[in-house]
Amino acid sequence: MTVSRREWLRTVLQGIGIGAAVGPGFPSIATAQGTEAGQGTGPLTVRVTRPFDAETPVREFASWLTPNERFFTRSHFGPPSAETVQPDVWRLTVKGLVKEELTLSLKDLQQLEAVTLTAVLQCSGNGRAHHRPKVPGVQWERGAVGNAQWTGVRLHDVLQRAGVKSQGVHVQFQGADRPALATVPLFTRSIPLAKAFHPDTLLAYEMNGRPLPLLHGAPLRVITPGWMAESCMKWLTEITVRTDETPGYYMQQAYRIPETAVRLSSGLPGSAMVPVEQMPVKSLIAAPAEGDTVRIGPVTIQGVAWAGEAPVVKVEVSCDNGKTWEQARLLGESQPYAWRQWQYLWKARQVGPTAILCRATDAQGAQQPEKSPWNPGGFLWNGWDRLSVTVAA
Amino acid sequence: MEWVGSPVCDGGGMSKSMTHKTSGFVLAAWLCTLLGWVVMTAAQEDDRGTIQPAQARQALTLIHARCAVCHTTDLIVQQRLPADRWTVTVEKMMHWGADLSKDEAAVVLQFVTARYHSGAPDHLPSIEEELALTAPAWGPSTASDGPLVGVSERGAEIFARNCQACHGEGAMGGAGPKLARNKILKNEGVFWETVLHGRGPMPAWGAVLSHQEISDIHAWLATR
Numbered sequence: 001m002t003v004s005r006r007e008w009l010r011t012v013l014q015g016i017g018i019g020a021a022v023g024p025g026f027p028s029i030a031t032a033q034g035t036e037a038g039q040g041t042g043p044l045t046v047r048v049t050r051p052f053d054a055e056t057p058v059r060e061f062a063s064w065l066t067p068n069e070r071f072f073t074r075s076h077f078g079p080p081s082a083e084t085v086q087p088d089v090w091r092l093t094v095k096g097l098v099k100e101e102l103t104l105s106l107k108d109l110q111q112l113e114a115v116t117l118t119a120v121l122q123c124s125g126n127g128r129a130h131h132r133p134k135v136p137g138v139q140w141e142r143g144a145v146g147n148a149q150w151t152g153v154r155l156h157d158v159l160q161r162a163g164v165k166s167q168g169v170h171v172q173f174q175g176a177d178r179p180a181l182a183t184v185p186l187f188t189r190s191i192p193l194a195k196a197f198h199p200d201t202l203l204a205y206e207m208n209g210r211p212l213p214l215l216h217g218a219p220l221r222v223i224t225p226g227w228m229a230e231s232c233m234k235w236l237t238e239i240t241v242r243t244d245e246t247p248g249y250y251m252q253q254a255y256r257i258p259e260t261a262v263r264l265s266s267g268l269p270g271s272a273m274v275p276v277e278q279m280p281v282k283s284l285i286a287a288p289a290e291g292d293t294v295r296i297g298p299v300t301i302q303g304v305a306w307a308g309e310a311p312v313v314k315v316e317v318s319c320d321n322g323k324t325w326e327q328a329r330l331l332g333e334s335q336p337y338a339w340r341q342w343q344y345l346w347k348a349r350q351v352g353p354t355a356i357l358c359r360a361t362d363a364q365g366a367q368q369p370e371k372s373p374w375n376p377g378g379f380l381w382n383g384w385d386r387l388s389v390t391v392a393a
Numbered sequence: 394m395e396w397v398g399s400p401v402c403d404g405g406g407m408s409k410s411m412t413h414k415t416s417g418f419v420l421a422a423w424l425c426t427l428l429g430w431v432v433m434t435a436a437q438e439d440d441r442g443t444i445q446p447a448q449a450r451q452a453l454t455l456i457h458a459r460c461a462v463c464h465t466t467d468l469i470v471q472q473r474l475p476a477d478r479w480t481v482t483v484e485k486m487m488h489w490g491a492d493l494s495k496d497e498a499a500v501v502l503q504f505v506t507a508r509y510h511s512g513a514p515d516h517l518p519s520i521e522e523e524l525a526l527t528a529p530a531w532g533p534s535t536a537s538d539g540p541l542v543g544v545s546e547r548g549a550e551i552f553a554r555n556c557q558a559c560h561g562e563g564a565m566g567g568a569g570p571k572l573a574r575n576k577i578l579k580n581e582g583v584f585w586e587t588v589l590h591g592r593g594p595m596p597a598w599g600a601v602l603s604h605q606e607i608s609d610i611h612a613w614l615a616t617r
Contacts, residue, residue, distance in 0.1 A: 046467075047467070047468075047471065048464060048465055048467055048468045049465040049467055050464060050465045050559075050568060051464065077463075078568070081567070133475065133511060134472070134473045134474060134511055135478075136472055136474055136478055136482055138468065138471075139471045139472070179463065180462055180463045180557070180558040181462065181463060181489070181490040182490075183489055183490030184463065184489045184490060185489070
């Protein structure tokens with residue numbers, strides 16, 4: 001089983017050309033050891049083999065940018081065939097409530113002004129495994145998130161070229177990925193025009209200075225900075241301007257949360273469900289790692305913190321299971337949409353097991369709660385990050 | 394009832410001591426039954442429902458063949474859900490085209506509800522590991538009276554249901570290799586070995602597809 005799972009992965013990854021996307025000189029996922037589920041020793045922790053859903057082990061978050069080959073990956077149907085997204089075949093169409101329909105090649109798009117920004121990309125289900133009662137879906141733990149530099153063109157510039165009619169209020173995205181069965185609904189999403197027109201909303205063709213890898217949406221994906229990743233359509237082929245929110249399962253049923261506070265297992269009668277949009281404030285501990293033994297004396301605790309469209313202003317750390325909290329030092333400069341690295345020097349005095357916790361606060365005053373409110377989809381987990389370590393003499 | 398090979402069967406008549414031994418054996422057997430019942434009951438409580446081995450095997454086979462058309466079974470094994478959410482999930486999958494009859498869906502639902510409930514252990518074996526453990530020595534229909542003749546028209550449909558998710562529409566390849574005009578079709582020994590017992594990432598289909606169905610697939614692939 002061990003061997004076959006690894007071989008399977010190798011086949012899958014070779015099949016989708018990740019070796020080529022990663023390029024020489026970089027360790028490719030395909031050849032790295034320990035890519036199996038739950039092991040956490042390789043670059044990615046695989047949750048689902050097909051479609052390939054895998055998260056980044058949190059120790060990778062000691063670096064500011066998350067490398068492409070270590071970036072979490074998630075899709076509903078897996079990538080489309082490499083041929084359909086070749087530059088000479090691939091086209092983007094812009095249609096619906098526009099004055100002029102457009103069909104654009106990648107070269108056409110690259111004639112527009114290029115914009116680069118660094119933004120956190122996070123799966124809405126990141127941390128789903130922490131919700132109680134448990135919720136169906138991929139059981140993501142901490143690593144379905146990453147921070148990358150995205151280069152592309154403004155969605156606004158493309159829409160402006162097509163000319164949005166006054167009735168146009170929502171912008172719909174469709175990617176080239178297709179389900180195995182035609183009876184499964186397509187993954188189609190829309191965002192409100194205001195977010196689509198925001199100058200930081202991009203159609204990205206580069207990730208961390210390299211062409212977008214196939215697993216991450218080659219040749220073009222949407223980046224809605226500050227918003228959860230289901231708005232960041234991969235393998236983008238169609239943009240449709242419409243009057244209403246996209247109908248269908250992935251917009252009207254999936255990726256929605258109760259507008260009001262949720263009673264546990266209530267089934268939410270009467271509670272309006274709204275689309276998941278902004279990321280709530282959240283922080284993670286990248287080091288030490290869960291289960292580590294640390295020496296008595298100074299211990300550096302480090303991690304990252306981010307929030308949706310507001311900057312993080314404070315990160316606190318507790319080394320006594322939440323009894324007392326100390327403020328961590330925020331590193332570098334604050335950049336909109338990117339995560340902020342932080343560090344705390346802990347003077348470990350007492351031998352034995354303890355829990356290390358962290359929590360962040362954003363500029364709007366929102367603070368990471370001990371536990372996130374339960375919701376039926378298990379979305380937006382942002383409870384305090386927590387790990388167990390042992391202090392040794 | 395005879396206890397073949399038991400020490401009491403010495404070929405002679407029933408002596409006093411033998412009668413004593415026999416009643417001891419009856420007691421032991423009764424105790425074993427009682428212990429078995431206790432263990433089984435405990436196991437059932439742990440599993441929150443009864444799954445007979447034959448039923449478990451049927452459920453595992455269905456999950457392996459039908460659910461894995463769209464997603465690998467690791468997605469199922471990692472869930473820990475109450476019965477109502479399993480019910481909704483199986484219904485949703487049926488609605489989306491999971492190829493299960495009502496009865497088959499009930500078997501799958503009973504199995505996942507019993508095995509992957511909220512209180513189940515964190516780590517459980519994969520569907521494929523469980524299938525390997527419960528695999529019979531032969532597939533669903535091995536015996537045939539004469540040479541099998543594959544029917545290409547049937548093969549197209551069987552391929553679409555079972556193989557297409559990996560080998561692509563028209564057998565043109567996907568996550569798995571392209572099978573149209575693949576040289577394996579000319580080497581029937583390797584073809585059958587691979588389909589029946591699996592190879593590398595390809596799971597074994599011997600417990601899922603009948604030999605006639607495999608012949609049908611082969612016949613259809615030969616026309617591609």
